[in-house]
Amino acid sequence: MTKSLKIILRSGKDDAVRRYHPWVFSGAIKKMEGPVYDGCLAEVFSNKDEYLGSGIFQDATIAVRIFAFAPERPQAFEAEFWEEKIHAAYRLREISGLTNNPQTNMYRLVHGEGDHLPGLIIDHYNGHLVIQIHATGLYHFIDAIAEALKTVYGKKLQSIFDKSRETLPAAFWKDKESREFIYGNANEIEVTEYNRRFLIDIGKGQKTGFFIDQRENRQLLARYAKGKKVLNTFCYTGGFSVYAMHAGALQVTSLDSSAPAIALTEKNIALNFEDTARHQSVTSDAMEFLKSNYETYDLIILDPPAYAKHQHVKHNAVQGYKRLNLEALKVIKDGGILFTFSCSQVVDMQLFRSTIMAAAILAGRKIRILHQLGQPADHPVNIFHPEGQYLKGLVLAVGNP
Numbered sequence: 050m051t052k053s054l055k056i057i058l059r060s061g062k063d064d065a066v067r068r069y070h071p072w073v074f075s076g077a078i079k080k081m082e083g084p085v086y087d088g089c090l091a092e093v094f095s096n097k098d099e100y101l102g103s104g105i106f107q108d109a110t111i112a113v114r115i116f117a118f119a120p121e122r123p124q125a126f127e128a129e130f131w132e133e134k135i136h137a138a139y140r141l142r143e144i145s146g147l148t149n150n151p152q153t154n155m156y157r158l159v160h161g162e163g164d165h166l167p168g169l170i171i172d173h174y175n176g177h178l179v180i181q182i183h184a185t186g187l188y189h190f191i192d193a194i195a196e197a198l199k200t201v202y203g204k205k206l207q208s209i210f211d212k213s214r215e216t217l218p219a220a221f222w223k224d225k226e227s228r229e230f231i232y233g234n235a236n237e238i239e240v241t242e243y244n245r246r247f248l249i250d251i252g253k254g255q256k257t258g259f260f261i262d263q264r265e266n267r268q269l270l271a272r273y274a275k276g277k278k279v280l281n282t283f284c285y286t287g288g289f290s291v292y293a294m295h296a297g298a299l300q301v302t303s304l305d306s307s308a309p310a311i312a313l314t315e316k317n318i319a320l321n322f323e324d325t326a327r328h329q330s331v332t333s334d335a336m337e338f339l340k341s342n343y344e345t346y347d348l349i350i351l352d353p354p355a356y357a358k359h360q361h362v363k364h365n366a367v368q369g370y371k372r373l374n375l376e377a378l379k380v381i382k383d384g385g386i387l388f389t390f391s392c393s394q395v396v397d398m399q400l401f402r403s404t405i406m407a408a409a410i411l412a413g414r415k416i417r418i419l420h421q422l423g424q425p426a427d428h429p430v431n432i433f434h435p436e437g438q439y440l441k442g443l444v445l446a447v448g449n450p
Contacts, residue, residue, distance in 0.1 A: 154240055283335060
């Protein structure tokens with residue numbers, strides 16, 4: 050067995066780990082004893098030599114991601130360890146009613162820290178699994194993770210796709226070949242969500258291919274869309290548009306700056322409806338469209354990509370959300386409904402609410418909050434890792450003064 054790396058923390062830097070936060074930052078480390086390399090087993094100790102937990106080391110700002118806290122003390126992160134962790138994640142989805150669900154066959158199997166597997170994302174698409182690893186140290190275990198997935202799913206598993214090239218630094222891939230399919234193969238995958246049908250491009254699509262985290266929010270939208278004129282901005286694969294059409298929307302406009310996203314949206318509309326006359330697609334920047342558009346809408350969806358991934362750009366992100374929502378509030382009808390979202394981790398719900406309030410003041414519109422939204426059960430938040438609560442949403446009733 051390979052000797053583990055012993056990491057001793059500076060005095061006073063062990064509080065977060067004692068509260069089960071799974072990250073150890075490089076600045077908290079006093080000294081390291083033993084072999085130091087990306088992917089090595091790291092045992093974390095306090096300045097008083099108390100064992101705190103075990104994780105995987107990498108030479109980065111987040112130096113250790115902890116997978117097991119005291120008193121648990123694994124000797125190695127081998128096949129049995131990954132099988133146990135992934136089985137636990139699968140059981141949680143089973144309890145949530147997402148596995149073997151006749152209406153929905155896509156869900157997030159592993160949500161990083163929320164499933165006590167920091168740095169690891171795995172999404173399930175109708176028997177096909179997509180892995181995204183967010184830590185170079187963890188990538189050394191991808192084969193063991195793939196084997197664990199084969200054990201958990203057995204004959205139900207059709208393929209495993211590695212999409213980590215998009216999430217790990219470019220320097221990491223020097224002299225490495227991207228395997229993409231670790232197991233099996235697939236082209237375009239068809240999935241269902243609440244009996245709505247979608248095509249997934251796991252190779253070229255954003256994230257792992259679909260925004261699974263909006264599943265329950267799309268279902269909620271269906272309550273409000275009947276007879277409405279709907280604008281779905283940042284539509285990506287047209288998820289909200291399909292739900293609005295199913296609910297009986299009078300007209301749906303899907304907007305995205307990406308031509309491939311619009312093409313996939315149109316495929317998904319055609320997959321669900323023989324008559325697509327109620328739907329139109331627009332390839333445009335959302336802000337430019339809202340500023341230059343003279344039409345008004347009964348229902349608008351604002352689901353932009355993350356405007357801030359780091360604290361130092363949080364102010365700019367807040368200004369971006371304010372401008373976007375301001376323009377939407379200018380073109381929404383009196384009595385209209387606005388679904389507005391932020392997936393920026395550093396923008397919490399209170400700050401997001403304050404930002405929307407500022408936009409409403411500038412627009413001179415009265416707004417009331419009907420729903421406060423978040424991520425679904427297959428995107429659990431570890432209570433000791435609040436950073437995992439990234440998706441915020443508000444459903445607003447908009448009126449004139």
